[in-house]
Amino acid sequence: MPDIALKLEGIHKSFGGIHALKDVSFELSEGEVHALLGENGAGKSTLIKILTGVHKMDSGIIQVRGKTVTIEDPVDARHKGIGAIYQELSLVDSLTVAENIFLGHEPSTSFFGTVRKKELIRRAAEYLLSFGIKIDPNTLVGDLGLGQKRIVEIIKALSINANILLLDEPTTGMSRAEIDTLFEIMDDLKIKKVNMIYISHHLDEVFRVCDRATVLRDGQNAGTFEIDKVDLKTLVKSMLGRTLKEEFPVREGRSSEETLLGIKEFKTDKMLAPISFSLKKGEILGITGIIGSGKSELALGLFGADRALKGKISIGGREVRLNSPDDAKRHGISFIPEDRKEQGLFLRLNVEHNICVANIDLAIKNGIISSKKKSEIAKETSEKLKVRPLDIKMAVQNLSGGNQQKVVIGKWLCGEPDILILDEPTRGIDIGAKTEIYSLINYLADRGTGILIMSSEFREMSAICDRILVIRKGTIVAELEGKDSSTEQLLTLALGG
Amino acid sequence: MENKVEKNDRSAFVSKFLRLLKGELGLILILAALMVVFSLMSPYFFTSRNLLNITRQVSITLIVAIGMTFVILTGEIDLSVGSSAALVGVATAAVLNATGSIFLGLIAGLILGVGIGFANGALTVYGRVQSFIVTLAMMGIARGAALVWTGGKPISRLPVDFAIMGAGYLGPVPVSTIIAAGVFILAFFVLNRTKHGVYVKSIGANREAARLSAIPVRKYRVLAFVISGLMSALGGILITSKLLSAQPTAAEGLEMNVIAAVILGGASLSGGIGTVLGTLLGAMVIGVIDNGMNLVGVSSFFQQIVKGVIILVAVLAKRSD
Numbered sequence: 001m002p003d004i005a006l007k008l009e010g011i012h013k014s015f016g017g018i019h020a021l022k023d024v025s026f027e028l029s030e031g032e033v034h035a036l037l038g039e040n041g042a043g044k045s046t047l048i049k050i051l052t053g054v055h056k057m058d059s060g061i062i063q064v065r066g067k068t069v070t071i072e073d074p075v076d077a078r079h080k081g082i083g084a085i086y087q088e089l090s091l092v093d094s095l096t097v098a099e100n101i102f103l104g105h106e107p108s109t110s111f112f113g114t115v116r117k118k119e120l121i122r123r124a125a126e127y128l129l130s131f132g133i134k135i136d137p138n139t140l141v142g143d144l145g146l147g148q149k150r151i152v153e154i155i156k157a158l159s160i161n162a163n164i165l166l167l168d169e170p171t172t173g174m175s176r177a178e179i180d181t182l183f184e185i186m187d188d189l190k191i192k193k194v195n196m197i198y199i200s201h202h203l204d205e206v207f208r209v210c211d212r213a214t215v216l217r218d219g220q221n222a223g224t225f226e227i228d229k230v231d232l233k234t235l236v237k238s239m240l241g242r243t244l245k246e247e248f249p250v251r252e253g254r255s256s257e258e259t260l261l262g263i264k265e266f267k268t269d270k271m272l273a274p275i276s277f278s279l280k281k282g283e284i285l286g287i288t289g290i291i292g293s294g295k296s297e298l299a300l301g302l303f304g305a306d307r308a309l310k311g312k313i314s315i316g317g318r319e320v321r322l323n324s325p326d327d328a329k330r331h332g333i334s335f336i337p338e339d340r341k342e343q344g345l346f347l348r349l350n351v352e353h354n355i356c357v358a359n360i361d362l363a364i365k366n367g368i369i370s371s372k373k374k375s376e377i378a379k380e381t382s383e384k385l386k387v388r389p390l391d392i393k394m395a396v397q398n399l400s401g402g403n404q405q406k407v408v409i410g411k412w413l414c415g416e417p418d419i420l421i422l423d424e425p426t427r428g429i430d431i432g433a434k435t436e437i438y439s440l441i442n443y444l445a446d447r448g449t450g451i452l453i454m455s456s457e458f459r460e461m462s463a464i465c466d467r468i469l470v471i472r473k474g475t476i477v478a479e480l481e482g483k484d485s486s487t488e489q490l491l492t493l494a495l496g497g
Numbered sequence: 498m499e500n501k502v503e504k505n506d507r508s509a510f511v512s513k514f515l516r517l518l519k520g521e522l523g524l525i526l527i528l529a530a531l532m533v534v535f536s537l538m539s540p541y542f543f544t545s546r547n548l549l550n551i552t553r554q555v556s557i558t559l560i561v562a563i564g565m566t567f568v569i570l571t572g573e574i575d576l577s578v579g580s581s582a583a584l585v586g587v588a589t590a591a592v593l594n595a596t597g598s599i600f601l602g603l604i605a606g607l608i609l610g611v612g613i614g615f616a617n618g619a620l621t622v623y624g625r626v627q628s629f630i631v632t633l634a635m636m637g638i639a640r641g642a643a644l645v646w647t648g649g650k651p652i653s654r655l656p657v658d659f660a661i662m663g664a665g666y667l668g669p670v671p672v673s674t675i676i677a678a679g680v681f682i683l684a685f686f687v688l689n690r691t692k693h694g695v696y697v698k699s700i701g702a703n704r705e706a707a708r709l710s711a712i713p714v715r716k717y718r719v720l721a722f723v724i725s726g727l728m729s730a731l732g733g734i735l736i737t738s739k740l741l742s743a744q745p746t747a748a749e750g751l752e753m754n755v756i757a758a759v760i761l762g763g764a765s766l767s768g769g770i771g772t773v774l775g776t777l778l779g780a781m782v783i784g785v786i787d788n789g790m791n792l793v794g795v796s797s798f799f800q801q802i803v804k805g806v807i808i809l810v811a812v813l814a815k816r817s818d
């Protein structure tokens with residue numbers, strides 16, 4: 001029997017009327033990477049936050065190496081050797097990488113209580129180097145990409161010499177190369193006897209790096225499995241409480257021949273190169289490429305969010321000018337951005353507001369909003385997307401990460417747009433809910449909506465798209481039929497092999 | 498299964514109640530408690546005459562605070578409201594005296610208020626200067642302009658008819674109370690039942706997300722300052738009307754009472770959260786404290802301390818999770 005690094009017993013936690021964790025037990029053995037799995041809202045992040053003292057549990061026992069402890073707050077957790085990277089980033093954009101890494105536990109202070117800057121940078125550089133990461137510690141965090149920010153977040157968690165490391169969906173927004181780096185870091189940590197809890201909705205990652213998996217369902221234990229002895233199907237069934245028929249629903253309809261959106265030599269101030277392509281009515285067109293290839297810039301450009309420099313956009317054969325998202329919306333374009341926290345959500349406002357804001361006209365008659373209609377729209381959309389809990393008056397910040405993502409999608413879905421642009425739409429969404437979202441995309445396409453999906457998840461792309469464009473350094477380098485493409489092929493094209 | 502549904506219903510009810518308590522209901526309780534205390538301490542307090550009197554005293558703060566609510570909802574601040582009110586008062590009186598027309602005086606005052614608001618908004622939004630700085634500067638400019646214009650002396654000898662707005666009564670009800678009630682209803686309607694309200698809250702809650710939700714962000718940001726300017730103008734006109742004299746030093750410190758009312762009403766200085774009903778209750782709490790302490794005979798020096806403490810306690814109580 002291996003030694004137990006961390007043991008949780010009978011953990012309960014409620015938020016107001018929501019019982020997020022019910023009698024949850026969990027065990028982390030010395031030297032293991034233990035996956036924590038479950039649907040959106042199952043209680044994974046809540047458990048992590050209890051371990052770091054962000055939330056107080058209502059009842060239960062936490063034992064660290066056999067000793068019962070109480071964790072007061074994140075500083076206390078740090079003293080007990082528990083480090084975490086949270087689902088939502090907690091870095092300060094206006095500080096440098098080095099400053100962020102040591103925020104709150106600066107290595108040494110001078111006589112006047114000021115931080116010794118040189119020492120800080122030297123130590124940060126050391127850390128980055130020891131993990132083989134090429135980021136200058138003097139860079140402002142705001143200038144980094146999402147994947148790099150995650151790496152910095154991890155280094156920050158490690159800088160406290162954590163013995164127990166909690167990783168909540170760490171690969172969100174990371175490129176393949178960055179994920180590989182992360183896994184190398186994790187292998188390295190394992191040798192250094194750091195124990196890890198790993199949360200992810202990407203089960204392939206779980207099979208790659210984890211030893212065991214504990215599944216939560218509706219805030220309760222639904223089973224613990226040895227990764228060697230379990231298959232994907234069993235895990236998914238345990239998570240959802242049912243078998244998942246097909247991950248990717250088959251589309252019944254097909255795209256028409258009518259061109260809906262034509263882009264010619266179009267370029268904005270943020271795009272790397274001019275781009276031309278067209279989108280047909282009812283077509284699901286994927287644009288894929290590695291992170292940083294210029295997908296998001298293209299999406300923002302087509303939505304009028306950046307300044308257009310050259311080129312032509314035509315919709316239904318008529319040339320249009322899109323100077324603002326407002327213009328784009330008037331021409332029937334909807335856009336679901338990639339970064340839910342920064343670009344998508346009004347976190348402190350309720351679900352109803354978030355869903356209705358972009359299509360508030362649907363609830364307006366003679367200039368007056370009908371509250372009834374508004375809540376109907378919000379309810380119907382949240383039901384369609386299976387937002388849990390189904391309480392449209394709840395502030396979005398109190399939803400789980402995946403449920404927040406569903407709300408971002410809901411914001412534009414309720415308008416039944418002519419053209420829908422989605423940038424990494426399934427980020428943080430569990431495997432069951434993903435299927436629902438693919439079905440909704442299919443439904444819209446069958447209705448005639450032209451769909452443009454930007455994603456770096458090659459498997460998803462080849463499964464759901466009619467046609468795929470591969471983009472590299474801002475330029476389209478290949479065009480494939482969705483059903484003819486394979487993950488490996490897309491990866492090779494995207495990397496430029 | 499059935500059992501579970503019922504439980505969910507109950508938990509939804511509990512969270513709904515907690516939400517209410519943290520919002521307006523909490524303020525109503527505070528207001529009620531204050532009124533009980535003052536009623537016990539002074540027999541005169543809980544008379545219809547005094548209560549109407551409170552509404553009259555509160556009306557100007559409330560009107561300006563409603564304008565401020567729009568600005569604070571977008572995540573900005575307007576420090577120039579007191580000075581603008583004074584300058585508008587002076588301008589209204591000057592035009593009134595020059596033309597002999599109350600109507601022209603009012604129009605001139607309101608237009609000036611809109612102009613000041615527009616300048617604040619345009620400089621903040623298009624000039625990309627923080628509204629704190631822009632309106633701090635405007636606070637100085639407007640006050641200075643009022644002083645220079647009048648040479649520091651009040652403009653008096655205004656026609657008596659002009660006093661109706663600020664000092665008149667319709668039956669037992671003060672006219673300024675009626676005006677404030679009208680403004681409140683209009684603002685309540687705009688914020689809760691029109692697109693404008695949805696947009697304003699969105700902009701304050703997350704400006705980038707608002708832009709990407711196809712909201713014309715700049716337009717509505719400028720508009721918020723314009724509304725604040727207009728409301729300050731109305732406040733300035735009421736003050737002038739009440740005193741039947743335009744004082745260049747009027748409404749000094751008004752911005753503090755107004756911001757206190759809005760924050761007390763539950764608005765967040767970082768934007769996105771706040772209601773005019775909250776602002777109304779916030780203004781009432783301040784009004785009741787002022788009035789009650791006067792009746793009870795608390796020294797005016799001491800009153801300021803008590804008021805400050807009550808505001809702090811109220812804000813803290815509403816914040817506790």
Ligand SMILES: Nc1ncnc2c1ncn2[C@@H]1O[C@H](COP(=O)(O)OP(=O)(O)OP(=O)(O)O)[C@@H](O)[C@H]1O
Nearest residue numbers: 015020040041042043044045046398399400401402
């Ligand atoms: N601060 C909060 N206030 C109210 N409810 C909360 C709060 N934080 C979490 N919850 C609720 O607790 C439940 C569990 O949420 P949690 O974030 O732990 O889910 P999760 O398993 O991490 O899901 P995801 O995969 O979507 O990230 C959800 O129903 C969520 O709405």
Ligand SMILES: [Mg+2]
Nearest residue numbers: 045087400401
């Ligand atoms: Mg989570």
